[in-house]
Amino acid sequence: MDRTIIPIASGKGGVGKSFLAANLAIALAQLGKKVVVADLDFGGSNLHTCLGLHNNHPGIGDFLRARYGELKDLLVATEEENLKLLAGDVRSPFLANMHHAQKMRLIYNLKQLDCEYLILDLGSGSTYNTLDYFGMSQLGMIITTPEHTSTMNMLAFLKLFAFRVIERSLPKNTFLNEKLRESYNRSVMEEVLTVRGLLDEISTIDSDVAQNAEQNWIRYRPRIIFNKCKMPDELDILPALENTLDQNLLLRCDFFGCLFSDPAVSITFQQRKTLNTVSPNCDILEDINLLADRINRLWKQPIANSANLLQNNAVKLFEKRRV
Numbered sequence: 001m002d003r004t005i006i007p008i009a010s011g012k013g014g015v016g017k018s019f020l021a022a023n024l025a026i027a028l029a030q031l032g033k034k035v036v037v038a039d040l041d042f043g044g045s046n047l048h049t050c051l052g053l054h055n056n057h058p059g060i061g062d063f064l065r066a067r068y069g070e071l072k073d074l075l076v077a078t079e080e081e082n083l084k085l086l087a088g089d090v091r092s093p094f095l096a097n098m099h100h101a102q103k104m105r106l107i108y109n110l111k112q113l114d115c116e117y118l119i120l121d122l123g124s125g126s127t128y129n130t131l132d133y134f135g136m137s138q139l140g141m142i143i144t145t146p147e148h149t150s151t152m153n154m155l156a157f158l159k160l161f162a163f164r165v166i167e168r169s170l171p172k173n174t175f176l177n178e179k180l181r182e183s184y185n186r187s188v189m190e191e192v193l194t195v196r197g198l199l200d201e202i203s204t205i206d207s208d209v210a211q212n213a214e215q216n217w218i219r220y221r222p223r224i225i226f227n228k229c230k231m232p233d234e235l236d237i238l239p240a241l242e243n244t245l246d247q248n249l250l251l252r253c254d255f256f257g258c259l260f261s262d263p264a265v266s267i268t269f270q271q272r273k274t275l276n277t278v279s280p281n282c283d284i285l286e287d288i289n290l291l292a293d294r295i296n297r298l299w300k301q302p303i304a305n306s307a308n309l310l311q312n313n314a315v316k317l318f319e320k321r322r323v
């Protein structure tokens with residue numbers, strides 16, 4: 001089966017990852033797709049709540065502790081016929097710090113799940129583990145609100161993700177790894193390390209390795225979603241953001257979706273029911289269904305001029321709702 005993996009990450013916490021993971025999964029399932037949504041926010045698992053389910057299912061922690069068995073046996077049925085949940089874990093302390101071998105086993109097994117869409121709800125922040133789950137796809141999804149702190153944290157996340165990809169492109173146990181650590185440990189008086197700066201430093205030691213690392217990095221093309229938007233003009237930051245991504249991170253992204261702030265969301269959290277059940281006609285459900293449709297049609301291809309397209313779509317939607 002042709003499988004699309006969509007890890008959902010953010011630099012800042014509380015921007016709507018779990019809410020979107022759950023409701024996007026429902027929307028894709030309603031389009032007739034076979035979907036699995038997995039809770040990879042260890043220590044902060046709450047995805048089940050957004051799906052209107054209780055937290056009494058064995059999950060990834062049990063899988064890792066048992067050291068045998070298959071993830072598919074842990075899939076939980078939801079209200080949607082085509083959608084299954086892979087629960088996280090709140091019983092295993094410190095699971096977020098799982099060691100490398102456990103993480104690799106988990107990633108390997110996640111990639112074996114039989115579905116058309118595998119949606120991963122990640123924890124916020126940029127631990128190695130979160131960065132590696134985000135790296136399970138070259139087309140990950142990153143959520144931010146239009147607020148400055150949130151977009152800054154997104155850029156910080158993407159920069160650390162770049163460093164991680166570059167680090168993993170280097171040959172093991174070499175002088176290069178040592179140099180890399182030295183570069184990270186700069187004092188506050190020195191110039192901030194950029195992606196280009198890091199590649200240049202590697203290049204002074206081995207230009208082939210630097211070239212290979214850069215090639216690996218530029219294959220990634222994250223998709224940015226703005227959540228909790230209030231006015232379409234908040235998206236006026238897009239051209240400057242696009243420029244920063246290009247100049248500072250050598251990164252092309254697609255501005256893929258805009259979801260407006262909606263009081264219906266907090267009701268779903270309070271009542272622990274799905275958005276469909278609580279408020280089937282709310283605006284945010286329309287936003288999510290539009291996003292699911294766009295994913296279904298366009299996820300695998302780069303979107304030309306995505307900043308303009310997203311701004312225009314947001315204005316149209318906003319104007320339509322105002323009349």
Ligand SMILES: Nc1ncnc2c1ncn2[C@@H]1O[C@H](COP(=O)(O)OP(=O)(O)OP(=O)(O)O)[C@@H](O)[C@H]1O
Nearest residue numbers: 013014015016017018019124228260261262265266
């Ligand atoms: N579009 C929206 N409109 C209004 N409120 C929203 C919207 N999206 C999310 N929220 C609110 O933001 C809060 C955080 O949402 P959620 O738990 O999905 O974020 P998160 O990114 O998964 O957080 P964490 O980093 O803690 O895992 C919730 O209280 C939710 O009600």
Ligand SMILES: [Mg+2]
Nearest residue numbers: 017018019041
């Ligand atoms: Mg969450």
